[in-house]
Amino acid sequence: MNKDIVKSFSGSNVTLVAVSKTRSAEEILVLYNLGQRDFGENRVQELMAKKEELPKDIRWHMIGHLQNNKVKYIAPFIHLIHSVDSLDLYQTIYKEAQKAGRTIDVLLQFHIAEEETKFGMDYKEAEETISAYLENKEKAVRITGIMAMATLTGDESRIRKEFGTLKQYFDQLKEKYFKDKTSFREISMGMSSDYKIAVEEGSTMVRIGSLLFQ
Numbered sequence: 001m002n003k004d005i006v007k008s009f010s011g012s013n014v015t016l017v018a019v020s021k022t023r024s025a026e027e028i029l030v031l032y033n034l035g036q037r038d039f040g041e042n043r044v045q046e047l048m049a050k051k052e053e054l055p056k057d058i059r060w061h062m063i064g065h066l067q068n069n070k071v072k073y074i075a076p077f078i079h080l081i082h083s084v085d086s087l088d089l090y091q092t093i094y095k096e097a098q099k100a101g102r103t104i105d106v107l108l109q110f111h112i113a114e115e116e117t118k119f120g121m122d123y124k125e126a127e128e129t130i131s132a133y134l135e136n137k138e139k140a141v142r143i144t145g146i147m148a149m150a151t152l153t154g155d156e157s158r159i160r161k162e163f164g165t166l167k168q169y170f171d172q173l174k175e176k177y178f179k180d181k182t183s184f185r186e187i188s189m190g191m192s193s194d195y196k197i198a199v200e201e202g203s204t205m206v207r208i209g210s211l212l213f214q
């Protein structure tokens, strides 16, 4: 367990989301006892099981691709959904948030990597989703920023360029749609292998798994 990473982010402007997928409740508790409260999961079923077992003040983040029919399970409690990758999923989250009687914070996930396998929107799809969002009268969902994964590569300049692109998207959207909205402030980028580059490029939220739990 890499406790120094938890310590290095406490008191920093960058939020550390400890990615706890595949890790046991005991492993999660070690980090919890160091003061870590933000944990990220990528499967709804696993998230639900852990939530039952673990302290109630944990802030759970959904970071993986989310199916429409699973949204209802997490809507009552999820702290932040990082992976809104379609207008359709946005609409489903909106409906489920209304049913749950709460406002759900979400990030729009962009596709910036070379790999086809990664989920996410392009700039136009993000704008379409934001248009729908701005038309919604009830504030059942709040878009608080954007998220993406860089290409898995040893080519640091490529990773830096991709994170730079995401930062640029954030700045453009902020200027055009969220100018006076302080709630639009998160850029979720950076994982074990590339979080240092991400922070240098303006990340406000890193999602670190393997490096933390090794």
Ligand SMILES: *Cc1c(COP(=O)(O)O)cnc(C)c1O
Residues within 6 Å of the ligand: 019, 021, 042, 063, 064, 149, 191, 192, 193, 207, 208, 209, 210, 211
């Ligand atoms: C697994 C995962 C991470 C963490 O990856 P590590 O390389 O283990 O740090 C971050 N973001 C997403 C979306 C993930 O699925």
